[in-house]
Structure formats: C-alpha cells, structure tokens
Amino acid sequence: MKGVVFVEFLEMVEAEFSPEMADDIIDACDLPSGGAYTSVGTYSHREMVALVGALSERTGTPAPDLIRAFGEFLFERFHAHHGELFDGIGNSLDFLERIEDVIHVQVRKLYPNAELPRFEIDRPDPDHLRMLYRSDRHMGDLAEGLIRRCIAHYGTPVAVERHDLDDKGGQVRFELSRT
Amino acid sequence: MTETPSDPGRLLRRAERERRARKEAERLLEEKSLELYEANQALQRQAAALEEQVRARTAELNAALERAEEAVRAKSDFLAVMSHEIRTPLNAVIGMAELLSLESLAPEHQEQVSLIHDNGRNLLALINDILDFSKIEAGKLQIEQELFDPTELLQGTVRSFEAQHAPQRVRLRTQLAPLPKWVIGDRLRLRQVLANLIGNAVKFSPHGEVRLEADADETADGWRLHVRVADSGIGMTRVVLDLSGEARARLLRRVLNVAIDSITPPKRVPANRFKKGRHGASRRGCGSSPGTPARDPSSNARVAAHRVHQRVIPARAGASRWTENAADSAPG
Numbered sequence: 223m224k225g226v227v228f229v230e231f232l233e234m235v236e237a238e239f240s241p242e243m244a245d246d247i248i249d250a251c252d253l254p255s256g257g258a259y260t261s262v263g264t265y266s267h268r269e270m271v272a273l274v275g276a277l278s279e280r281t282g283t284p285a286p287d288l289i290r291a292f293g294e295f296l297f298e299r300f301h302a303h304h305g306e307l308f309d310g311i312g313n314s315l316d317f318l319e320r321i322e323d324v325i326h327v328q329v330r331k332l333y334p335n336a337e338l339p340r341f342e343i344d345r346p347d348p349d350h351l352r353m354l355y356r357s358d359r360h361m362g363d364l365a366e367g368l369i370r371r372c373i374a375h376y377g378t379p380v381a382v383e384r385h386d387l388d389d390k391g392g393q394v395r396f397e398l399s400r401t
Numbered sequence: 402m403t404e405t406p407s408d409p410g411r412l413l414r415r416a417e418r419e420r421r422a423r424k425e426a427e428r429l430l431e432e433k434s435l436e437l438y439e440a441n442q443a444l445q446r447q448a449a450a451l452e453e454q455v456r457a458r459t460a461e462l463n464a465a466l467e468r469a470e471e472a473v474r475a476k477s478d479f480l481a482v483m484s485h486e487i488r489t490p491l492n493a494v495i496g497m498a499e500l501l502s503l504e505s506l507a508p509e510h511q512e513q514v515s516l517i518h519d520n521g522r523n524l525l526a527l528i529n530d531i532l533d534f535s536k537i538e539a540g541k542l543q544i545e546q547e548l549f550d551p552t553e554l555l556q557g558t559v560r561s562f563e564a565q566h567a568p569q570r571v572r573l574r575t576q577l578a579p580l581p582k583w584v585i586g587d588r589l590r591l592r593q594v595l596a597n598l599i600g601n602a603v604k605f606s607p608h609g610e611v612r613l614e615a616d617a618d619e620t621a622d623g624w625r626l627h628v629r630v631a632d633s634g635i636g637m638t639r640v641v642l643d644l645s646g647e648a649r650a651r652l653l654r655r656v657l658n659v660a661i662d663s664i665t666p667p668k669r670v671p672a673n674r675f676k677k678g679r680h681g682a683s684r685r686g687c688g689s690s691p692g693t694p695a696r697d698p699s700s701n702a703r704v705a706a707h708r709v710h711q712r713v714i715p716a717r718a719g720a721s722r723w724t725e726n727a728a729d730s731a732p733g
Contacts, residue, residue, distance in 0.1 A: 245415060256421060258417075258419070258421030258425060260422045260423075260429065263425050263426070
C-alpha cells in the first residue's frame with residue numbers, strides 16, 4: 223500500500239482525534255516501518271489493518287465505520303490536491319464512471335507501482351451506475367466512504383445500495399441511482 | 402504513569418519517526434533520480450541513434466538524387482549529340498530532294514521526290530523538338546531577345562502551312578489587328594509555339610477552318626501581343642493527356658478519322674461559326690474557340706481558342722508604331 227494512504231490516515235487521526243492518538247496507535251502496533259511513513263514509500267497493507275484495529279480499540283468505533291470515515295476524508299484530500307481531475311464533470315455518476323479510465327490512470331502516473339483496486343463499471347442509463355469493486359486489500363468500506371463523499375461533494379441526491387459478494391469486503395457491488 | 406502530550410519520551414519517538422521518514426524519502430528520491438538519469442541517458446542514446454539513421458538516410462537519398470541527375474544529364478547529352486548526328490545526314494537528304502525537285506522529272510517521280518522532301522522535313526522537325534527537350538532538361542535553353550516584325554512572322558507561319566497543306570480539307574485564315582512594327586522577343590520560339598498550335602489545330606480538325614488572330618495592347622512596361630489560334634476541330638479536355646483504355650482508343654479513332662477525311666475535298670465553314678466572347682474555351686467534341694462556345698445551327702460545330710501571349714517591348718525609336726494599314730497585316 224502506498225505511503226500516501228498511511229500519511230493521510232494519520233493526518234485524519236490527528237485532525238479528528240489528536241496527535242497523541244496517532245502516537246498511541248503507532249506505539250501500540252509492532253509496525254515493521256516503525257510508523258515512519260513517507261508518501262512515496264510502499265508499505266504492507268497489514269500495517270493499515272493494525273493501525274485501524276488499534277484506533278477502533280481506543281475509540282470504541284467499529285473498524286468498518288473508521289475506514290468509511292477515512293474514505294470520506296481521503297476524497298476531500300484528493301479533491302484538494304487534484305482539483306484538475308474534476309474539471310468539466312458535473313455530477314457524481316459521471317465522475318465515478320471515469321474512475322478506471324481517468325482517475326486510476328492519473329494515480330499510476332504519480333505512483334507507477336501502486337496496486338489499485340479494480341472497478342468494473344456499467345452505466346445502463348444516465349441515472350444509474352453499477353460499480354463492481356474487487357481488491358485483495360479488502361477495502362470495500364474505504365471504497366464506500368469515497369463514493370459517498372463524492373456524491374455529497376456534487377450535491378445531487380444519489381441512492382447507494384451496497385451488496386457484499388464475499389464476507390471480507392474484497393468484492394462489493396455498488397448500485398447507484400439518481401433520485 | 403500516563404504520558405502527557407509534551408512528554409519528552411513521546412516527543413523523542415515522534416522526532417525519531419520523522420527522521421526515519423525523511424531518510425526513507427531521501428533514499429527513494431535518490432533511487433528515483435537515478436532511474437530518471439538512466440532513462441534520460443537511454444533517451445539520449447536513442448535520439449543519437451535516430452539522428453545517425455536520419456543522417457545516413459539523407460546521405461543515401463542525396464547520393465541517389467545525384468545519380469538520378471547524372472543519368473538525366475547523360476541522357477540529355479546523348480540526345481543532344483545524337484540529334485546533331487542525325488540532323489547532318491538528314492539535311493543532306495532534304496537538300497538533295499530539293500535539288501532533285503528542280504530537275505525535269507516525270508510527274509510520278511516528282512511526287513516521290515516531294516514525299517521524300519516532306520517526310521524529311523517532318524523528321525527534322527521531330528528531331529529539333531527532341532533537341533529542344535534535351536536542352537530544356539539540361540537547363541541550356543536560352544530565350545533570345547531579338548528584333549522582329551510580328552506581322553511578318555505570323556503571316557509567314559500561316560503561309561508555310563498553306564504551302565504544306567494546300568489543297569486541303571481545312572481552310573487557314575489570318576485576322577490581325579494593327580500590330581507594332583517591331584518587337585523584341587524570341588522569334589524562333591514564338592514561331593515554334595505557333596507552328597505547334599496551328600499544326601495541332603489542322604491535325605484535329607476534320608474539316609472547316611483554322612484561324613490565327615492577333616492584337617496588341619499597351620501596358621505599363623510596353624506592348625503585349627496576344628495571339629489566338631482557333632479551330633473548328635474535335636476540341637479537347639484537360640484530362641485528355643491522362644486518358645487510357647477505351648477513352649484513348651476513341652480519341653485515336655477520331656484522329657484516324659481526321660486522317661481519312663484529309664483525302665476528301667475540303668468543306669467551307671461559314672464565318673459566323675466563330676462567335677467572339679470574353680473567355681476562351683474548349684471542350685471535347687466542341688472545337689477550340691476564342692469565345693464562349695457557340696452552337697452553329699447549320700453544322701452543330703463549336704469552337705474555342707489556343708492563346709499565345711508575347712510580351713512586346715518597344716525597341717528603339719519608332720518601335721511601337723502601328724503598321725500604316727491595318728488591312729495590310731490582316732488579310733484573311
């Protein structure tokens with residue numbers, strides 16, 4: 223997993239909880255990296271699982287909720303740093319439809335060896351979008367947080383139905399309908 | 402004991418993480434810099450290889466061009482030499498035929514001598530054209546600047562055709578407006594162009610009329626001579642030179658018909674067949690005319706024009722005078 227995800231996660235912990243909380247969860251986990259993350263580095267995704275577990279334990283918030291919240295935080299950071307990717311796109315369905323062909327292409331330019339999740343996109347009509355998420359990192363909750371924040375960002379109401387196709391969050395189908 | 406936010410141990414651990422993160426970032430930066438350097442070196446090597454390929458290909462093309470130019474020069478030189486070599490004995494044949502024609506010969510022999518003479522002249526004209534072509538290719542063709550009387554030149558050219566083709570199927574007419582008495586230009590080339598135009602007009606007119614017209618107007622830098630050759634022949638299209646297959650075969654049949662017609666008595670064409678207009682035009686099957694193609698209700702013929710423009714430069718005092726009598730220069 224790319225270091226930028228860890229850096230952003232700790233940013234969220236510091237912002238939403240406290241810098242001490244960030245220190246504490248790092249100290250609580252036996253991390254191979256020692257918690258010394260740099261954006262351009264690459265680290266085991268197990269470190270993320272450990273950090274989220276430690277945060278959940280300390281805050282009493284279920285891990286899936288924390289990961290969804292991180293997804294929403296990550297979307298805002300993404301928008302702040304790469305606003306040009308939103309140019310000319312007027313609604314969330316149009317943006318999400320381009321995730322593989324445009325967004326992931328741009329991400330690979332910055333991080334050539336990034337292991338990104340795969341999305342199968344189906345747009346049967348302008349008001350509906352079907353996204354099939356697949357990832358060995360089992361971050362379906364992170365995807366949901368990103369999707370929900372994207373919808374909130376554009377403002378147009380869109381209903382999201384989530385269907386877990388396995389019990390680990392590695393395959394999830396999202397059905398989006400403009401309401 | 403619980404650590405406070407400013408506990409030295411917490412701050413030290415945070416500082417250590419930051420230091421390690423910085424070191425890791427520096428290592429990655431060095432790694433990426435090295436990758437970039439190597440990629441840049443590879444690109445430079447590729448660019449150099451491409452430039453070398455371009456240089457080599459350019460040199461090959463230049464060499465090929467030089468060889469091609471050399472071949473063209475050799476061909477032109479050969480043609481020029483051969484043309485001279487052929488003209489010498491041919492002139493002897495023509496000269497001998499002319500001398501023979503002065504002798505008292507039986508009519509049948511007179512005609513045979515005349516055939517030798519005419520065909521010799523035709524062959525000589527062909528060889529001269531080849532020589533001109535080789536001169537043009539070799540860049541050695543010079544346009545002369547000499548003083549000549551345009552009226553005399555035009556009339557003389559038409560007279561030579563009358564002499565060659567009379568009696569014949571096509572009537573030659575000359576209509577000249579008053580022209581400057583003397584002009585400067587290449588007399589030989591103008592005559593050559595006119596002869597080609599008139600020759601083609603006669604060749605491609607099964608019957609009717611070929612007319613030479615000329616006038617001149619004054620421009621800021623001298624007189625400009627306009628010459629038009631009009632005929633009532635089969636006409637032409639811009640694509641006629643690109644014809645192939647059936648279309649070319651049809652054209653050839655028409656030319657052969659013209660040749661066959663040449664042994665039949667000539668037919669007169671009414672003067673009103675030529676209608677003047679502002680634009681010259683020619684179409685296949687519609688003759689060549691100085692004006693808008695006009696349908697002749699009696700013969701269904703149309704006409705259009707070949708135009709020749711010759712810059713006229715006033716030469717010496719009186720060079721731009723008009724001829725005294727317009728009728729003198731416009732017989733026909």
